[in-house]
Amino acid sequence: MRLARLLGPDLKQVLKEDPDQVRELFDEIHPEDLADIVGELDPDEAAQLLSRLSVEYAAPIFERLEEEEQGEIAPLMPPESVAQIASEMAPDDRADFFSVLPDEVGDVILQKLERVDPEAAEEVREIEKWPETSAGHLMTTAYVHIGPDVTVRSAIDAVRVHAENHHENVYNIYAIDSNDRLIGIASLRDLLLATPLQPLREILRTNIISVRPTEDQEEVARRMAKYDLNVIPVVDDRDMILGVITVDDIIDVLTQEQTEDVQKLGAIEPLDVPYFRTSFLSFIKKRGVWLFALFFGEFFTQTALRHYDPVFEAVKGAAYYVPLLISAGGNSGSQSSTLIIRGLAVGEIKLRDWWRILIRETFMGLVLGIGLAVVGFGRVLMYPEQHTNFAFTVAFTLVGIVMTGCTVGAMMPLVLKKIGLDPATSSTPFIASLVDVLGIVIFVHIAKIIMANVIAAAGVN
Amino acid sequence: MRLARLLGPDLKQVLKEDPDQVRELFDEIHPEDLADIVGELDPDEAAQLLSRLSVEYAAPIFERLEEEEQGEIAPLMPPESVAQIASEMAPDDRADFFSVLPDEVGDVILQKLERVDPEAAEEVREIEKWPETSAGHLMTTAYVHIGPDVTVRSAIDAVRVHAENHHENVYNIYAIDSNDRLIGIASLRDLLLATPLQPLREILRTNIISVRPTEDQEEVARRMAKYDLNVIPVVDDRDMILGVITVDDIIDVLTQEQTEDVQKLGAIEPLDVPYFRTSFLSFIKKRGVWLFALFFGEFFTQTALRHYDPVFEAVKGAAYYVPLLISAGGNSGSQSSTLIIRGLAVGEIKLRDWWRILIRETFMGLVLGIGLAVVGFGRVLMYPEQHTNFAFTVAFTLVGIVMTGCTVGAMMPLVLKKIGLDPATSSTPFIASLVDVLGIVIFVHIAKIIMANVIAAAGVN
Numbered sequence: 011m012r013l014a015r016l017l018g019p020d021l022k023q024v025l026k027e028d029p030d031q032v033r034e035l036f037d038e039i040h041p042e043d044l045a046d047i048v049g050e051l052d053p054d055e056a057a058q059l060l061s062r063l064s065v066e067y068a069a070p071i072f073e074r075l076e077e078e079e080q081g082e083i084a085p086l087m088p089p090e091s092v093a094q095i096a097s098e099m100a101p102d103d104r105a106d107f108f109s110v111l112p113d114e115v116g117d118v119i120l121q122k123l124e125r126v127d128p129e130a131a132e133e134v135r136e137i138e139k140w141p142e143t144s145a146g147h148l149m150t151t152a153y154v155h156i157g158p159d160v161t162v163r164s165a166i167d168a169v170r171v172h173a174e175n176h177h178e179n180v181y182n183i184y185a186i187d188s189n190d191r192l193i194g195i196a197s198l199r200d201l202l203l204a205t206p207l208q209p210l211r212e213i214l215r216t217n218i219i220s221v222r223p224t225e226d227q228e229e230v231a232r233r234m235a236k237y238d239l240n241v242i243p244v245v246d247d248r249d250m251i252l253g254v255i256t257v258d259d260i261i262d263v264l265t266q267e268q269t270e271d272v273q274k275l276g277a278i279e280p281l282d283v284p285y286f287r288t289s290f291l292s293f294i295k296k297r298g299v300w301l302f303a304l305f306f307g308e309f310f311t312q313t314a315l316r317h318y319d320p321v322f323e324a325v326k327g328a329a330y331y332v333p334l335l336i337s338a339g340g341n342s343g344s345q346s347s348t349l350i351i352r353g354l355a356v357g358e359i360k361l362r363d364w365w366r367i368l369i370r371e372t373f374m375g376l377v378l379g380i381g382l383a384v385v386g387f388g389r390v391l392m393y394p395e396q397h398t399n400f401a402f403t404v405a406f407t408l409v410g411i412v413m414t415g416c417t418v419g420a421m422m423p424l425v426l427k428k429i430g431l432d433p434a435t436s437s438t439p440f441i442a443s444l445v446d447v448l449g450i451v452i453f454v455h456i457a458k459i460i461m462a463n464v465i466a467a468a469g470v471n
Numbered sequence: 472m473r474l475a476r477l478l479g480p481d482l483k484q485v486l487k488e489d490p491d492q493v494r495e496l497f498d499e500i501h502p503e504d505l506a507d508i509v510g511e512l513d514p515d516e517a518a519q520l521l522s523r524l525s526v527e528y529a530a531p532i533f534e535r536l537e538e539e540e541q542g543e544i545a546p547l548m549p550p551e552s553v554a555q556i557a558s559e560m561a562p563d564d565r566a567d568f569f570s571v572l573p574d575e576v577g578d579v580i581l582q583k584l585e586r587v588d589p590e591a592a593e594e595v596r597e598i599e600k601w602p603e604t605s606a607g608h609l610m611t612t613a614y615v616h617i618g619p620d621v622t623v624r625s626a627i628d629a630v631r632v633h634a635e636n637h638h639e640n641v642y643n644i645y646a647i648d649s650n651d652r653l654i655g656i657a658s659l660r661d662l663l664l665a666t667p668l669q670p671l672r673e674i675l676r677t678n679i680i681s682v683r684p685t686e687d688q689e690e691v692a693r694r695m696a697k698y699d700l701n702v703i704p705v706v707d708d709r710d711m712i713l714g715v716i717t718v719d720d721i722i723d724v725l726t727q728e729q730t731e732d733v734q735k736l737g738a739i740e741p742l743d744v745p746y747f748r749t750s751f752l753s754f755i756k757k758r759g760v761w762l763f764a765l766f767f768g769e770f771f772t773q774t775a776l777r778h779y780d781p782v783f784e785a786v787k788g789a790a791y792y793v794p795l796l797i798s799a800g801g802n803s804g805s806q807s808s809t810l811i812i813r814g815l816a817v818g819e820i821k822l823r824d825w826w827r828i829l830i831r832e833t834f835m836g837l838v839l840g841i842g843l844a845v846v847g848f849g850r851v852l853m854y855p856e857q858h859t860n861f862a863f864t865v866a867f868t869l870v871g872i873v874m875t876g877c878t879v880g881a882m883m884p885l886v887l888k889k890i891g892l893d894p895a896t897s898s899t900p901f902i903a904s905l906v907d908v909l910g911i912v913i914f915v916h917i918a919k920i921i922m923a924n925v926i927a928a929a930g931v932n
Contacts, residue, residue, distance in 0.1 A: 040678050042698050170663050180660045181642055198659060199641045202631050217501050235726065237503050238719040240701055257718050258699040264722065265696065268729045269813055275736060276809025276899065277802060284819040285810055290831070294838055297806050301873075304802050305843055308795045309850065315791035322790075329783075329790040330776035333797060333907055334769045341738060341765050341900055345758050348737025349746055352730055358745040366747070377755055382766055389770060412762075438737065439802055446794055 045074035053079075057086035060095070069098035073107075078287060081110035084119070093122035097130045100178060102150035102259060104130065105137035109147075137253070145230045146223030148263070149244045149253030152177040158185040158193060158214060163206035169198060182241050184251055185214050192218060192243055192251040220245045223252055227263045232357065234260050271355060274434040275348065277304065300439070307443035311336070314450040321454050324468030325461055327396065328453075331404060336449035338382055339411035340442035346371055346419030347438050354423060354433055364424050368417060375416030379409035403453075403460045410452040415445045506535035514540075518547035526552070530559035534568075539748055542571035545580070554583035558591045561639060563611035563720060565591065566598035570608075598714070606691045607684030609724070610705045610714030613638040619646040619654060619675060624667035630659060643702050645712055646675050653679060653704055653712040681706045684713055688724045693818065695721050732816060735895040736809065738765065761900070768904035772797070775911040782915050785929030786922060788857065789914075792865060797910035799843055800872035801903035807832055807880030808899050815884060815894055825885050829878060836877030840870035864914075864921045871913040876906045 048056050048071055060068045060083065072080065072095050084092050084107070096104050096119065108116050124131040133151045140146025154172045156165055165183055173180045183201070185194040194214025204213045220243045221230050234242050240257045270280035279296035281288050288296075315322065315332065322329045350367065353359030359367070383405035390401035419441050423433035458465060509517050509532055521529045521544065533541065533556045545553050545568070557565050557580065569577050585592040594612045601607025615633045617626055626644055634641045644662070646655040655675025665674045681704045682691050695703050701718045731741035740757035742749050749757075776783065776793065783790045811828065814820030820828070844866035851862035880902050884894035919926060 038678065040680060040698065166663070173660050173664050180663070199634050202627070202641070203634050217499060219501060231722075235719070235722045237501060240718065257701065257722070258696075261692075261696045261718070261722065261725065264725050264729075265817060268725075269817065272733065272736065272809060272813045275733065276805050278806050278809060281810075285814045286819070286824070286827070290834070293835055297803070297835070298839055298842060301799070301802055301806070301839055301843065302846070305795075305799055305846065308798045311794040311798075312791050312850075315794070316788065319788075319791075327777065327780075329793075330773050330780075332790075333772040333776070333794055333911075334766075336794060337769045337772075337904065337907065338762070338766055341762055342758070344737050344900065345739050345762070348733060348739060349742075352733045353746045356726060356730065356745075358747070363747070370751070373751070374754055374758070378759055378762055381759060382762065385763070385766065389773075439805065443798065446798065450794075 041070040042074050045071050049075050049079045053082040053086055057083045061087050061091045065091070065094045065098060069095045073099045073103050077106055077110045078283060080107050081112075084111060085115045089118050089122045090126075092119050093126045096123050097127035098176070100150055101130070101133045101137065101152050101253075102148060102256075105134050105147065108134050109138060109142070140223050143227045144223060145221045145225045145227065145244050145255060146252065148227055148230065148255045148259050149223070150179065150256065151253045153179045153241075153243075153251075153254045154183040155186050155251065156183060156210070158187070158209075158211040160210050161206065162201050162204040162208045162210055162213065165196065165210045166198075166201050166206075169201070179241060179254060179256060182254075184243060184254075185210060186251060189248075190251060191249040192220070192245050194218070195243070218243065221255070222246065227260075228267050230255055231260045231263050231267070271351075271434045274432070275351065275438050277301070277439040304439055304443055307440070308446065310443075310447045311450060314447055314454075318450070318454045320468075321457055321465060324465040325397075325400060325403075325457055327393075328400070328403075328457065331390075332450060332453065334386075335404070335407055335411055335453055336446040338408055339415035339445040339449040341415070342375065342378060342412045343415035343419030343441045343445045344438050346374075346416045347423055347441050350420050350423045351433050351438075354427060361424060361428055364421070367420050367424070371416040371420040372413060375413035376409065378416070379412030382412060383408040397461070397464060399461050399464065400457075403457045406456045406460065407449075407453045410456065411445070411449045414448050414452065415441075418445055418448070502531040503535050506532050510536050510540045514543040514547055518544045521556070522548050522552050526555045526559060530556045534560045534564050538567055538571045539744060541568050542573075545572060546576045550579050550583045551587075553580050554587045557584050558588035559637070561611055562591070562594045562598065562613050562714075563609060563717075566595050566608070569595050570599060570603070601684050604688045605684060606682045606686045606688065606705050606716060607713065609688055609691065609716045609720050610684070611640065611717065612714045614640045614702075614704075614712075614715045615644040616647050616712065617644060617671070619648070619670075619672040621671050622667065623662055623665040623669045623671055623674065626657065626671045627659075627662050627667075630662070640702060640715060640717060643715075645704060645715075646671060647712060650709075651712060652710040653681070653706050655679070656704070679704065682716070683707065688721075689728055691716055692721045692724050692728070732812075732895045735893070736812065736899050738762070738900040765900055765904055768901070769907065771904075771908045772911060775908055775915075779911070779915045781929075782918055782926060785926040786858075786861060786864075786918055788854075789861070789864075789918065792851075793911060793914065795847075796865070796868055796872055796914055797907040799869055800876035800906040800910040802876070803836065803839060803873045804876035804880030804902045804906045805899045807835075807877045808884055808902050811881050811884045812894050812899075815888060822885060822889055825882070828881050828885070832877040832881040833874060836874035837870065839877070840873030843873060844869040858922070858925060860922050860925065861918075864918045867917045867921065868910075868914045871917065872906070872910045875909050875913065876902075879906055879909070 048059065051059065060072055068091070075083070096107065099107065108120065111119065120131055120134060123134070136151060137147060137149065154169050156168050169180050169183060181198045183196050183198070184192055185196065187193050194216045195218055196210060196213050196215065200213050219233060219237050219239065221233060223244050223246060230242065234257060241254050243254050244252045246252060273280050277300040279299060281296060315329065350359060386408050387401045387405040390396050390404050391398070422441050426433045426435070509520065512520065521533055529552070536544070557568065560568065569581065572580065581592055581595065584595070597612060598608060598610065615630050617629050630641050630644060642659045644657050644659070645653055646657065648654050655677045656679055657671060657674050657676065661674050680694060680698050680700065682694060684705050684707060691703065695718060702715050704715050705713045707713060734741050738761040740760060742757060776790065811820060847869045848862045848866040851857050851865050852859070883902050887894045887896070
């Protein structure tokens with residue numbers, strides 16, 4: 011990678027002037043790094059370069075470009091070249107590529123692909139029919155399958171033929187019956203350890219971990235991680251094998267899902283594309299929707315404060331403590347909701363644990379609230395003009411607010427999950443807004459109790 | 472998985488009463504699921520069960536338990552049994568296991584292991600000497616290595632011997648020279664495609680992607696994801712190969728690092744262990760430290776409000792708008808900081824992009840701020856007693872506060888990164904506190920300009 015960085019500008023020049031030199035570069039530089047460099051060219055330049063390369067060199071570079079780069083470059087190349095490159099790509103990468111192309115460009119290229127490699131075109135259609143984030147869309151249709159009644163030697167030969175056709179996924183072979191039903195799996199390791207004339211059936215593992223094509227990619231990732239799998243088969247409800255999913259795609263899924271979760275926690279609609287590739291308008295929409303929703307939510311703070319105006323009139327300076335007090339609730343609520351949302355996401359926390367969580371968070375809120383109350387009490391007494399009862403009011407309010415923050419923050423994600431919503435969706439800032447309003451109500455009511463005589467003296471009850 | 476869930480309680484019973492039946496279960500149920508069930512037993516029961524099983528069945532279950540479960544169960548078993556199980560574990564899992572044991576227990580078991588399997592004990596020491604989150608600590612020392620001047624057939628034989636010794640990592644072979652320096656890699660796929668008598672040297676790939684043992688696990692994960700690797704070699708600065716890291720460990724790293732990042736964003740010190748395994752006291756510490764820090768930070772809101780008391784006295788009701796206004800700044804700041812922190816984490820954003828980000832976020836703040844200002848303006852006018860100039864004050868304040876939120880929120884993570892701190896560490900709530908105080912200052916100064924005559928009439932300037 012460092013090599014590519016260093017050579018960057020020169021390499022660009024070489025590639026532009028004499029694309030055939032890429033052949034020599036291939037021995038020196040990983041195609042991933044070449045793709046980095048091509049990705050930094052203007053789409054026009056990149057399209058020109060890739061069109062001039064023979065497909066054997068262009069394909070490994072093209073398939074490693076970011077999908078958005080592929081989508082920008084491909085329409086600028088002759089459709090025949092693109093079809094030829096597409097026929098060399100892995101079936102899952104190929105399907106992803108077609109899904110980023112504008113429909114009219116994709117149709118033209120798919121027609122050309124139909125002529126170059128009808129099987130590949132068929133595979134694109136097979137994969138594209140599944141929803142974007144489903145197992146079916148992630149799978150590749152290139153894997154080794156064979157009947158169970160061959161010898162181990164024949165099975166190894168089948169792997170060899172598969173590899174000779176430039177396919178990946180050679181390390182597991184899938185035994186299928188005459189109806190294409192998956193009946194067992196053998197790894198190449200199992201095959202190496204068996205004797206050549208042994209029947210394949212004898213060494214098949216039959217406790218198969220698989221996924222359905224309609225399952226969500228997050229569930230696929232969780233299952234592969236749990237069972238430490240490098241490949242997982244996709245089977246339909248009649249156990250027919252449709253394809254396999256490889257671990258490299260799962261790593262991409264994990265990173266992408268995590269980005270979405272973090273963005274939701276930060277009150278942004280997930281972006282889909284990197285920061286600098288997101289258009290200004292799209293940012294305004296994705297941020298605006300939550301910013302406005304939260305703004306409307308906070309209206310209630312003003313309504314509540316105005317409603318309790320007589321109390322704030324009576325207790326001089328009390329209004330100035332409001333941001334301090336409600337932020338303590340918001341922060342403790344964010345902490346609790348973050349813990350629960352993440353726990354749900356990684357499967358450590360189940361809905362049925364709700365009462366254990368409630369008990370725990372209530373006590374946690376009590377202890378943390380008492381801690382802040384001691385500090386807050388001292389803070390109020392630093393002002394000699396403040397009534398001691400006001401210091402008690404602030405202290406009790408903090409206990410009440412932090413307990414409210416912890417319990418509301420912990421329960422809200424569970425409620426959202428229970429009613430079928432994504433608990434990550436903006437619940438942290440939403441909880442903060444809710445706790446802000448509750449905090450004001452708690453503050454006023456505690457003041458009314460502890461400072462009843464002061465408030466009464468000011469002519470309010 | 473569903474099978475195990477369904478059978479759960481019955482299986483527990485069977486395992487307790489007649490552990491030998493586990494042999495038959497092995498053909499039916501994935502060891503991962505058996506580990507789930509054993510993990511749900513009391514540590515005492517689990518220890519008793521595992522001690523009674525022959526090592527051949529106990530080891531695959533034990534190594535799939537959570538590390539904390541291993542740490543609880545192992546001290547309750549006879550050290551000899553544990554040593555025997557440990558000798559069957561993969562070197563990296565074995566080293567992880569020893570790192571969760573209390574020192575005195577670990578030492579006893581390591582001594583027993585020394586007798587059962589001296590090589591395994593040596594490997595534990597080799598891996599344990601590297602820092603906890605480094606590549607060295609993640610690696611396994613079980614991989615196939617061979618000189619480059621053998622034939623392809625001999626190389627395949629070496630793989631077979633490695634597999635016969637119950638080792639994983641059979642799909643890549645590492646060619647080393649007489650000084651243990653890594654000179655090339657061949658995959659089992661490459662070996663299958665070559666002819667048996669071809670020299671291994673001819674098919675070696677020499678553009679090797681590797682990591683140093685001291686590199687951080689996040690960097691390892693990033694590199695493996697970028698190059699779509701299932702295994703990556705760990706080499707020292709003289710190119711000597713020390714071990715290899717497999718992709719299943721990387722998936723765990725990604726999930727763990729992500730959990731830490733999310734917790735930091737929620738203002739919690741990372742927990743290290745799942746929610747229900749974290750002790751109450753540990754929660755109080757990990758949450759308290761940030762809750763107190765943010766509470767002290769918010770003191771400044773009260774100080775600022777008190778300082779500007781004459782302005783709030785003059786503009787009736789203005790104080791009640793403070794939570795609404797400053798929360799708009801906090802929310803827009805959280806959005807920006809979330810975007811930048813995540814962009815930095817996945818490598819989409821570099822420090823050198825700071826000025827592009829600043830320009831973008833300033834404009835974004837302007838547009839979003841104007842949007843909120845229109846709504847806020849209307850909101851104030853809903854109260855007939857409010858001065859129109861106050862509505863303008865609120866509107867201009869919103870523009871100023873949202874712009875401040877966006878720019879401070881975006882720049883702060885970059886500054887933290889620049890000075891070598893982790894940008895995720897609590898910067899979102901910290902930014903919210905900072906923007907709260909700035910928001911009050913902006914509000915008051917805009918009020919002083921727009922409502923100068925009202926404030927003057929109340930006897931303040």
